[in-house]
Amino acid sequence: MADKKSKQVGIVGSGLIGHSFAMLYAAAGYRVRIYDIKPEQVQHALSIIKDQLEHQSENGLLRGKLTVKEQMELIIGTNDLAECVKDAFFIQECVHEELQLKREVHAKIDTLIKEDTIISSSASALVPSLISENLTHKKRFIVCHPTNPPFYAPLVEVIPAPWTDPEVVVKTKELLTEIGQVPVIVKKEIDGFVLNRIQYSIIGECWRLYEDGVMSVEDIDKVMSEGLGRRYAFMGPLETAYLNADGMYSYGNRYAEMIYRVQSSFGPPRKMDGPILEKIHNEIASRIPLDKLHERRKWRDVRLASLQKLKNELDEKTESK
Numbered sequence: 001m002a003d004k005k006s007k008q009v010g011i012v013g014s015g016l017i018g019h020s021f022a023m024l025y026a027a028a029g030y031r032v033r034i035y036d037i038k039p040e041q042v043q044h045a046l047s048i049i050k051d052q053l054e055h056q057s058e059n060g061l062l063r064g065k066l067t068v069k070e071q072m073e074l075i076i077g078t079n080d081l082a083e084c085v086k087d088a089f090f091i092q093e094c095v096h097e098e099l100q101l102k103r104e105v106h107a108k109i110d111t112l113i114k115e116d117t118i119i120s121s122s123a124s125a126l127v128p129s130l131i132s133e134n135l136t137h138k139k140r141f142i143v144c145h146p147t148n149p150p151f152y153a154p155l156v157e158v159i160p161a162p163w164t165d166p167e168v169v170v171k172t173k174e175l176l177t178e179i180g181q182v183p184v185i186v187k188k189e190i191d192g193f194v195l196n197r198i199q200y201s202i203i204g205e206c207w208r209l210y211e212d213g214v215m216s217v218e219d220i221d222k223v224m225s226e227g228l229g230r231r232y233a234f235m236g237p238l239e240t241a242y243l244n245a246d247g248m249y250s251y252g253n254r255y256a257e258m259i260y261r262v263q264s265s266f267g268p269p270r271k272m273d274g275p276i277l278e279k280i281h282n283e284i285a286s287r288i289p290l291d292k293l294h295e296r297r298k299w300r301d302v303r304l305a306s307l308q309k310l311k312n313e314l315d316e317k318t319e320s321k
């Protein structure tokens, strides 16, 4: 642990994803400097981190072996970008999803870092080559796109640019695994990466089914939470298909034509706006008013954390057999 404490991670941008990454690295024992363009936002992030760590501690959800106090001591806020990044071996940029802003922030970071620092962006859809093409250290640049909430949904999409040094991909993957996240590699740049492409195809079909009067919002959500999602929490759609028949050939033989017929009826994408947006909003808001979002997020996080505990226990049982 002493070794890790001497290694610094720099977090640039202290909003939702920034403070989440700060917690993940501190829970694993790394020293963290967190910076934001707005000094008051850094203070706000530190107080949210403290609240969340206390909530985790009270509910037996704290990660790693360090106490709340020890984790808090590892996270230091700063209003100076240089202080945040100059001694860091790994930087996670978490500013808003705007190409120009990300380019400007990375141009500054580029002048401040050591040669062997890895510079990562949390970008959700901006491909790494667009953000990094003009950087001196572009071989050290990579995108690490987390899933929200990063603490309870550990998947991180790791996307190298065409010029990213392969060693950076390997080291980033190792680091994310070490802090308890689950990295997957996106082998070539694609708009939306993989998680959002799959997510958007699901949202798109839910939208269409509601707009076409096939099902209510509440029931559409149940199709996932009480149906598909139950399996998907443990295995992906491809393995699900494999198990639903007797392997992939058998699945194809049985269902390929039906799937193709149904997929052919999907039609072009629809824009998520107008009266349908209002109707869907109102249907959900009647159950979860906007002023209760914070409580509902806590409700979600407790369930996601419990699922994680269950998965760990099941994995331990399987390994010990």
Ligand SMILES: NC(=O)c1ccc[n+]([C@@H]2O[C@H](COP(=O)([O-])OP(=O)(O)OC[C@H]3O[C@@H](n4cnc5c(N)ncnc54)[C@H](O)[C@@H]3O)[C@@H](O)[C@H]2O)c1
Pocket: 012, 013, 014, 015, 016, 017, 018, 035, 036, 037, 038, 041, 093, 094, 095, 096, 097, 098, 101, 105, 122, 123, 124, 125, 145, 146, 147, 148
């Ligand atoms: N929110 C999500 O669910 C989610 C999930 C995965 C990835 N992401 C990605 O993570 C990134 C951050 O998203 P977020 O939800 O944390 O946003 P956010 O709005 O919560 O936080 C962004 C922060 O960046 C700060 N900032 C703006 N300009 C800055 C600058 N020049 N230097 C330093 N800080 C600056 C802002 O003050 C703010 O605190 C985005 O690229 C987003 O697409 C978000």
